[in-house]
Amino acid sequence: MSARDRILAKLNAAPVLPKAAPEIAAWYETHRGIESAAEKAARFRGCIEFAHAEVYAVSHASWPQKLWEVLTAKQVDKLLVAPGTAHGQRAIDVLSASGIACRGYEQPIEAWKEEMFHDIPASLTAARGAIAETGTLVLWPDAHEPRLMSLVPPIHIVLLDASTIHNTFYEVMQNEGWGIESQSPMPTNALLISGPSKTADIQVTLAYGAHGPKELVVLLIGEEA
Amino acid sequence: MNEHALNFMPSEGFRARSKEVVENPFLRQSFRGAMDFLIGKRAAQFPSPEELETLRTLGEQIRQYNLGKLPTLLVQLEASLTRNGIQVHWAETPDEANAIILGICQKHSAKLMVKGKSMVSEEIELNHACAAAGIEAMESDMGEYIVQLAGEKPSHIIMPAIHKTKEEIARLFHEKVEGVDYTDNVDELIQIGRKVLREKFLVADIGLSGVNFAVAESGTLCLVENEGNGRLSTTAPPVHIAITGIEKIVEKLDHVPPLLSLLTRSATGQNISTYFNMISGPRKAGEKDGPSEVHLVLLDNGRTQAYADEQLRKTLQCIRCGACMNHCPVYTRIGGHAYGTTYPGPIGKIISPHMLGLEATKTMATASSLCGACGEVCPVKIPIPDLLMRLREESFSAPHANPAMRGQGAGYSRLITGIWQAWAMVYRSPALYKLATWLGSRFNWLVPSNQGPWTSVRTPLKPAPKRLRDLLKERA
Numbered sequence: 118m119s120a121r122d123r124i125l126a127k128l129n130a131a132p133v134l135p136k137a138a139p140e141i142a143a144w145y146e147t148h149r150g151i152e153s154a155a156e157k158a159a160r161f162r163g164c165i166e167f168a169h170a171e172v173y174a175v176s177h178a179s180w181p182q183k184l185w186e187v188l189t190a191k192q193v194d195k196l197l198v199a200p201g202t203a204h205g206q207r208a209i210d211v212l213s214a215s216g217i218a219c220r221g222y223e224q225p226i227e228a229w230k231e232e233m234f235h236d237i238p239a240s241l242t243a244a245r246g247a248i249a250e251t252g253t254l255v256l257w258p259d260a261h262e263p264r265l266m267s268l269v270p271p272i273h274i275v276l277l278d279a280s281t282i283h284n285t286f287y288e289v290m291q292n293e294g295w296g297i298e299s300q301s302p303m304p305t306n307a308l309l310i311s312g313p314s315k316t317a318d319i320q321v322t323l324a325y326g327a328h329g330p331k332e333l334v335v336l337l338i339g340e341e342a
Numbered sequence: 343m344n345e346h347a348l349n350f351m352p353s354e355g356f357r358a359r360s361k362e363v364v365e366n367p368f369l370r371q372s373f374r375g376a377m378d379f380l381i382g383k384r385a386a387q388f389p390s391p392e393e394l395e396t397l398r399t400l401g402e403q404i405r406q407y408n409l410g411k412l413p414t415l416l417v418q419l420e421a422s423l424t425r426n427g428i429q430v431h432w433a434e435t436p437d438e439a440n441a442i443i444l445g446i447c448q449k450h451s452a453k454l455m456v457k458g459k460s461m462v463s464e465e466i467e468l469n470h471a472c473a474a475a476g477i478e479a480m481e482s483d484m485g486e487y488i489v490q491l492a493g494e495k496p497s498h499i500i501m502p503a504i505h506k507t508k509e510e511i512a513r514l515f516h517e518k519v520e521g522v523d524y525t526d527n528v529d530e531l532i533q534i535g536r537k538v539l540r541e542k543f544l545v546a547d548i549g550l551s552g553v554n555f556a557v558a559e560s561g562t563l564c565l566v567e568n569e570g571n572g573r574l575s576t577t578a579p580p581v582h583i584a585i586t587g588i589e590k591i592v593e594k595l596d597h598v599p600p601l602l603s604l605l606t607r608s609a610t611g612q613n614i615s616t617y618f619n620m621i622s623g624p625r626k627a628g629e630k631d632g633p634s635e636v637h638l639v640l641l642d643n644g645r646t647q648a649y650a651d652e653q654l655r656k657t658l659q660c661i662r663c664g665a666c667m668n669h670c671p672v673y674t675r676i677g678g679h680a681y682g683t684t685y686p687g688p689i690g691k692i693i694s695p696h697m698l699g700l701e702a703t704k705t706m707a708t709a710s711s712l713c714g715a716c717g718e719v720c721p722v723k724i725p726i727p728d729l730l731m732r733l734r735e736e737s738f739s740a741p742h743a744n745p746a747m748r749g750q751g752a753g754y755s756r757l758i759t760g761i762w763q764a765w766a767m768v769y770r771s772p773a774l775y776k777l778a779t780w781l782g783s784r785f786n787w788l789v790p791s792n793q794g795p796w797t798s799v800r801t802p803l804k805p806a807p808k809r810l811r812d813l814l815k816e817r818a
Contacts (some may be wrong), residue, residue, distance in 0.1 A: 120642075121432035128413040130656075136410040139403035141596055148393055149657035164613065224654055226631040230578075233545045260628040264577045268570060286614075287599040296560040296595045303560045303595075305416035306577070309618035314570040316532060317610070318485035318501060320372075320508045321379050324532040326691065327484055328539060329617070331568025 145287050149250070159250040162337065164252020169311030169325055170333040180276060180336045181211035187225035187274065187334055188217055188239065188333075195220055197240035197270055201261035202275055204243050210221040221263075222263055233265060244335075246281035246289055247328040248309070254335070256287060256308040264306050279339035351645055356705065359680040369505060373677050376504045380668040383611020384719070401604045402723040404597050405659035410647065415558040415591050416640065422561025428636045429751065436466035439641050443468060443550070443583055444475050446637055450581055452477055452547035456539070458572035459664065460552030461499050462585045462641055465684045465697065468550070480546070482539050482571035484532060491518045497678030500609050500664040500683060505677055539571065548631065549575035554587035554661070555601060556638070558593050561622055563638065566605060568616040576621060582633040584621075588640050589649075589658035598607040601661055604721035610664040643767035644696035644748075649726040651746045656748060657692050659722045664689075666716035672709055681706070692729045700737050701751030707733035779809045 118126070152160070162172050175183045188196060196212060199205035200221035210218045220237060242262050244254040254275055258264040267273050283289040286309070293299025295307075314329030325331055363369050388394040392413035408415060420430045433439035447455065455477055457463060469490070472479035480595065485502035488511055496502030501798040503511070512526040515534055520535055551572055555564040563584050565572045576582045592598060606612045627631035649656045667673040667687025683703070684692040691710065695703040707730045716726040731749075740759065741751030767772045782805035792803045808816075 119432065120434045120438055123434055123784050124640075124646060125416065125640045127642075128416070128588075128649055131646075131650045132652070133410055133412075133655075134409045136403070139400055139407050139597070139600075140599055141404070141600060144396060144400050148396070160802055168616070174666065217648050222630060226578075226628065230544060234540060247612075253614055253618075260626075260630065261625075263630040263632070264573075267633045268573050268577065285594060285599065286602065290599065291597055296557075296562075303354050303562055303620070303622040303700065305621040305623040305629065305632055306622070307562075307622070308573075308616065309620075310616065312616050314568070315616055316484045316569045317508075318483070318488065318503055318569075319528045319531055321501070321504070322508070322528040324529050326536065327532055327569035327571070328482065328536055328543075328574055 124332040133161070141250060141287065142291075145285060149285050149288075152249065152284055154280060154282070156282060158279045158337065160249040160316055161247050161252055161282050164249070164283050164336060165254075165312060166252070168252055169315070170335055172253075172335045174336055175336045175338055177338055179245070180338060181207055184208060184241065184274065185215055185217070186214060187336075188212070191239070191332075193224075193239045193272060194218060195236075195238055196274075197222060197237045197266060199242065199262040199266065202243065205241070205262070208241055222266060226265060233269050237270045239274060240270040241276070242266050242272045244275050244277040244281070246283060246293075247277055248284070248286050248289060249282050250285045251311055253286070253309045256310060257304045258305065258306050258308065264308075267308065267310065268329050271326070272332045272334065273328055274334040274336065275310075276336050276338065279337055306342045348748065350433050352405075356680060356682060356709065359480050359528075359682065360676040360709075363364075363676045363719060368695055369677060370675065372507060373504060373674050376498075376501065376572055377668050377674045380501075380611065384608055384668070385611075386440070387607035387611045387613060397604060398721055398723050399599060400600050401661075401721050401808040402659065404592065404601060405661070405742075406656075407659055408597065409589065409649070409655060411593065412589070412591065415593055416588060419556055419558040419561065419591055420493060420591075423638060424561075426561040427626075428561065428563075428623060428638055431637060431639045432515055432642075433639055434642045436641075439466045439585060439643075440468060440471035442639050443585070444471060444477070444584055446581065447472070447475070447548055449479050450547055452581070454542065454546045455479045455550055456482050456542050456571075456575050456579065457486070458549070458551035458575035459486055459502075460550065460585060461684060462552055462587055462626070462778075463494060464496065466641065468585075477548075479541070480542050481552075482542065482575055483567075484535050484569060484571075487535055487539065488514065490528070491515075495679065495684075497686065498664060498667060499662055500570040503572075505679065513626075533643065543571075543574045543578045546575075546579040547581065548581035549577070549582045551576050551582065551584050553584050553590055553638070553794065554605065555598055556586060556591045557595050558591055558710065562595065563621045564598060564602075565619040565621070566602065566615045567619070568610075568612075570617060571620050573617055576631055580633055580797060581635045581637070582621075582624075583637045583639065585639040585641060588642055588645050589660075601722075605661050605663050607667040608719065608721040647747060648693075648696045654696075654729070654746065656724050657696070657729060660689055660693070660725050661722055662689070662739065663721055665719045665721065669715040669719045671713060671715070672713060676709075681709075688726045688730075689724075692724075692726060694747070695736075697734055700733075700747055700752040702749070704737040704753035706748070707731075707737065735752045779805070779811075783807055783809050 248256040313333040316327040488503040497505040516524040624636040673687040737753040786805045
C-alpha cells in the first residue's frame with residue numbers, strides 16, 4: 118500500500134458525519150452593504166493609501182501624462198512594460214519621446230533574469246479589478262504581462278479602472294465567476310496586492326520594501342481629480 | 343535560549359527552559375510588548391462583536407464542513423492539481439516528506455533552495471535533511487532568515503524572531519553577513535536582508551513554500567504573506583515545491599474569502615495581508631515566467647490520528663493564525679522556545695501530541711491555567727481548553743486497550759492516581775470527611791513548614807486548629 122492509500126484508508130475509517138454546507142452568501146448579504154461606484158473608489162483609495170500606496174486620480178486620456186510625472190518625480194529613467202497590451206503600447210509611445218526608456222518583457226525570464234533583478238527600477242501593469250473593503254488590487258498575470266513584473270522592480274505602477282472595483286473579495290469571485298470554466302477559469306497565478314511589500318519581523322517595527330516592490334503607485338482611472 | 347537544542351522531547355526540560363525565560367526581564371518584556379501589540383491590533387480589526395461572532399461561526403462551519411469530507415476532497419484536490427499540471431505527492435511521516443523533496447531536488451541537481459515561510463517544513467526539519475544531502479536551504483522570510491542566521495528555531499508561528507531585539511539582530515548581521523557594519527536601524531536591517539536574499543532568489547534552483555488553503559475544486563494553492571518572499575520563492579526559481587498538512591483543504595474557492603479575512607485579522611490585525619498568492623499551475627506554454635514544475639507534498643504526520651476521534655478532530659480546524667498564543671498568559675511569559683516543539687502555545691499543546699506522541703508531550707497540556715482566552719479568540723472556534731482537558735485525561739489515565747492516541751497513559755502514576763482516588767472517597771463519604779478534617783485540625787503541627795515552591799514566596803499552608811463545624815458548635 119502506498120502512503121496515499123494508507124492515509125486515505127485511515128481517514129475513511131473514521132466515523133465522520135457530514136456537516137451542512139456553510140452559508141457564505143447569506144453572511145455576506147447580511148454583513149456587507151451595497152455601495153455606489155464612487156463610495157467603493159473612495160474606500161479602496163483610503164485603505165490602500167493607509168497601506169502606504171500612492172494613488173492618483175486620472176482619466177483614460179490623462180494617465181500617460183501622470184505616469185510620466187510620477188516617473189520623473191522619482192527620477193526613474195527606465196520602465197518595464199508589457200508591449201503586448203494596449204496600455205503597454207501607449208506607455209511606450211508617450212514615454213519614448215520623453216527620455217524614459219521602455220523595456221519590454223518580451224523574452225522568457227531565463228534570458229534576462231540578471232537584468233530583471235539588478236537593472237529594472239520600475240514597472241507598469243494593469244489591474245484586473247480591485248476590492249474596496251481591503252484596498253486590494255486584483256492582478257491576473259498572463260503571457261503578455263508576466264508574474265514577476267509586479268514583484269521584482271522596486272517601484273510598481275498599476276493602472277486601475279475605477280469601474281472594476283468590487284465591494285469584497287467574495288463579491289469579485291461571485292461577479293466574475295472565478296474558477297468556472299465558461300466564465301473565469303483560474304489562471305496559473307492570481308494575485309491580490311494590498312500595498313508595497315512590508316514586514317514587522319524586527320521588534321514589530323513596520324518597514325516597507327521587504328522583498329517585493331518598495332513603492333506601489335496606483336493610477337486610478339475614472340475618479341478624475 | 344540557544345543552548346537548548348530542540349530535541350523533540352518537549353516534556354523534558356520544559357521547566358528549565360521556562361525558568362530561563364521567566365528570569366530574563368528583557369525577554370519577558372519583548373514577549374509581553376509584542377503580544378500586547380498584536381492583541382491591540384486584532385481587537386481594532388473587530389470593532390463589532392456581532393460581526394466577529396457570526397464570522398467565527400462561519401469560519402467554524404467552513405472548516406468543519408471541509409473536514410467532514412476530507413478524504414473525498416483530498417482525492418478531488420489531487421485530480422484537479424494533476425489536471426492543472428501540478429504533481430501531487432503523499433507522505434505519512436516527516437522522513438517520507440523529506441525523501442520526496444530531496445528526490446525532486448536531486449532530479450534537478452539542485453544546490454540552493456529558497457524557502458518561503460512554512461511551518462510544515464519546520465515540522466519535518468527539512469533544513470537539516472537538506473544540509474545532510476548537501477543542499478543549501480535558505481530561509482527568506484525576514485524573521486525566519488534572522489532565526490536561521492542565529493542557528494535557532496522560530497519562537498512564534500507568525501513572528502519567528504519575536505524573541506530578538508533589534509540590537510541583537512544588528513550584532514548578528516554584523517557578525518554573520520559579509521561586509522555589513524553594525525546598524526540597529528530597522529529599515530537598514532531589512533534592506534540588508536533584502537539585498538542578500540535577492541541574490542539568492544536570482545540563482546535558486548528550487549523554491550519551497552507552505553500552503554494556507556488548498557482549493558479542491560479548482561486545484562489552487564493559496565499563500566498569505568506581506569514581504570513578497572513567498573511570491574518570489576514560488577515564482578522565480580524553475581521548480582516550486584509546496585508542502586502542507588492534509589487538513590488545509592477547502593472544497594470551493596468561495597470558502598476562501600471568509601477564512602482569509604479571519605486569518606489576517608486574527609493573526610496580525612491586518613484587514614488583509616499585502617499579498618494573497620493563488621497558484622493553479624506551472625508556467626503554461628507561451629508564459630514568460632513562473633516555475634516550469636510545481637509539486638505539492640501532502641503530509642499526514644499524526645493528523646489522521648486526530649481525525650479519527652470526533653473531539654480531537656477539531657484540532658484540525660486550525661488555520662494557523664497564532665491568535666491563541668498571542669492571548670495566552672503562559673506563552674506570553676515563557677515564549678515559544680520553552681515548549682520545545684515546532685508549534686508553541688495553545689495550538690502547539692493540542693497538535694504536537696499527535697505529531698510526537700504523548701510519551702514526548704505528556705505534560706504539555708498541563709502548561710495552562712485553563713483561563714480560556716485561546717478558545718475565546720480562536721477564529722474557527724476550536725474548543726482549545728476542552729481539548730487540553732482531554733489530552734490531560736489521555737496522558738494521565740491508566741493505559742488501556744485501543745487508545746485514541748499514541749502514548750496514551752504515558753504520564754500515568756499509580757501513586758498519584760491512588761491519592762486522588764482516596765481524596766475522592768473521603769469527599770464522597772460524610773463520615774470519612776469528618777474524620778479526615780478532625781485528624782487534620784488536631785495534627786496540624788505535623789504539616790511541614792517547607793512546602794516546596796509554595797513556601798518559596800508564601801507562608802506554609804496549615805489546616806486550621808478548629809474546623810468550621812467546631813466553630814459553629816461553639817456558637818450554638
